Amino acid sequence: MQQLRNLGPMRLAVIGGVAVAVLAFVIFLAVRFSGPEMGLLYSNLSQQDAGRIVQTLEQQNVPHRLGPDGTSVMVPLDQVPRTRLDLATQGLPTGGSIGYEIFDRSQGLATSSFVQNINQLRALEGELARTIQGFDNIRSARVHLVLPQRELFSRERQEPSASIVLRMNTQQRLDRAQVAAVQQVVAAAVPGLRPDRISMSDERGTLLARIDGSGGSGDLQTIEERRLAYQDRVARELESMLERSVGQGRVRVSVSATMDMARTQENRESFNPDQQVVRSTQTVNELSEQRDSDANPSVTIANNLPQGQVQVGQNGSSSVSRSSRNEETINFEISREVRNRVIEPGGLSRLNVAVMIDQNALVFSPDGTRAMRPWNEQELARFERLTRSALPFDAARGDTVEVIPVMMIDPADEFREPRRLFGLDRQELFRLAEVLVLGAVGALVLLLVVRPLIARLFETAPGAAAQPGMLGYGGDVPQLAGPLSTDLTVMDDDGGDPLEEMIDLNRIEGRVKASSLRKIGEIVEKHPEEVVAILRNWLYQES
Incomplete structure (x- = not known):
């Protein structure tokens, strides 16, 4: 108790706080490593399924832990298959629907x-x-x-x-x-x-x-899918063509196609007067004959006979008139063209292509070594002409093609699979690092907390060296005989107590220098009986 009082309230508070922190850390480690390793039972569950599964696990006394989002449930790793089978027999999870x-379920007889x-x-x-x-x-x-x-x-x-x-x-x-x-x-x-x-x-x-x-070309969703498919197809073809000159994985092509989403219907009727076609021809030939007579012959049977007309002139005078008419009608048709045109949506109205190639060209020297050099302007212009020739390029509608050299990163270096260190994967390395950190923390606690506390318990109480009679100075305490008394006398004659110079308990707060401890140890080894007598006297005074 005297040792604790000598530490002071501030140090006692610090020691108490450290002790509480160490105790909490030890409890955390015990809980962390004493529990079973958890495995994923189900994820992406609906709220109804998650609640039913948790309720079932509680009824079966199965340790479980609910995910932070409330849609995943974890159980001990060795119980995952068994728990899934038990839940499947109960129809869980249902997927948020009833099948x-x-x-x-029991249906009553009165069910309609x-x-x-x-x-x-x-x-x-x-x-x-x-x-x-x-x-x-x-x-x-x-x-x-x-x-x-x-x-x-x-x-x-x-x-x-x-x-x-x-x-x-x-x-x-x-x-x-x-x-x-x-x-x-x-x-x-x-x-x-x-x-x-x-x-x-x-x-x-x-x-x-x-x-x-409507699954035809007029469907907007189908048009959008067709546009995306067209862009991907053109980009793949251009990349495949350019990679033969640039190198595998050293070129990227981006295609932006604009398609017309409007449906257009065009009706056109045209006439060509220079092209005439005979449509119909009508010909009429008419011949008429008329005979007039001055006398009025009597009406007899002879006059009505066919032969009587010849004899009419014998009885009186007559005149004969003949007429003919020829008529031809020709109908001409002018050349006529009727065109009905329906333009469905999805036509290409504009095309923009961007080509990115690695800024450095891969070349081989005559000795077979590889070297890198920048592309020159002639080579870039040749790539641009080659790209235009492979496309339905039309400058009138605003199509553009750009070939730009850029610095490209190899995807293999960016997404390279992490290497296994000492044959351990990431999770095993994390567990090993966790164990090492815990061991280091435990060692630091022993060195910085436990060891100083134990050392304080065995230190000499402050002010003990200043008591009279200690080490034979006055009082009834016997002095050490022989060389010890001589050494102490010589030290006292030199002026000042050397022990007071080496051991200043008030200044170093009860800690003794290593040299003083070694000297005291040498004295104890040389004069064990006298030391025992002094210690007995101290114990007698303390009591």
Whole structure:
């Protein structure tokens, strides 16, 4: 207790704080390393599934830890397979939807057909949602089916339809082939449902497929996909062509194509007067003969006979008139051209191409050594002409081609797989570093905290050297005989107590110099009996 009082309140507070910190650190280490290693049970769970799984694990007394986002659950690593099997027997996780297990529940005899139909629809929607969630990059799905019931005595029949809302794991979107695959899966599972009667959208509100069945070139989504596909195809072809001269992986091509999204219908009718074509020809030939007579012959049978006309002139005078008419009508048709032209959206209206090549050209010297040199202007101009010739380049519509040398970084150096140090992976290295750090902290605690505390317990109390009678100066304490007394006398005669000069307990706060300790040890070895007598006297005085 006297030693603790001599330390002072400030030092006691520091020692207490260090002791509390060390105790807390030891408790943390005990908890950290005493618990089992945790493994991932499920991730990307819905809030409903996560709550049910945690409740089930608590009922089974399985240690578990919930992730910070509340969508992942971890259990001891050796219990992961067993726990998954136990949860699967209970239908967990459900994926946020109910499937055919809805019919496993007890149904009362009074259940109506309406409830049965609704349960069947819910089960079908849930099973389809689970199937769609099996696709890559799809986190969750909601399926809504519209299955109209055919009414009695009705000839009209409505077609079923469906709508699907997808939630993606990443910022990527489904391409056209994946959207069509989802539509085919849903259409094949629902009787009478056609793929063009299924609409799809993602969580960002982007329409992936529509019900109107317009899958032609007029669909804006199809036009955008065609534009992206065209850009990728042109970029790959240009890179493949330029890499033969520049080098593998030393060229990058970016293509920006602008397509016309408007649908244009053009009707044109033209006439060419220089080109005449006979359409029809009409010819009329008319011949007429008229005979006039002055006398009026009597009406007899002879006059009415055909031969009587010849004899008319014998009885009286007559005149004969003949006329002919020839008419020809020719209808000409002027050359006429009628053109109906429909321009569907998706036509290329502008093309911009940027080519990046490594700023240094790889050349080989005659002796076979490799060297790097910058590209000159003639070589860059040749690359630009080569790129233009491989494109449908049209300067009139504003097409541009730029070839720029830049410093390029090898992707292999940027994304190189980290090396294994001493055959250990990253996780093993972290655990090894953690153990080393803990060992170093423990050693520092022993050296800086425990050792000074133990040393203080064995130090001489302050002021003990100044007590009278110590080491034989006055009082009833016996003095050391022999050489010890002589040495002490000589030291006292030199003027001043040398022990007081070497051991200033008030100045160094109870610490004794190493030289003084060695001298005291030598005295104890030379005169053990006298030292024992002095110690006994001290103990007697203390008591």
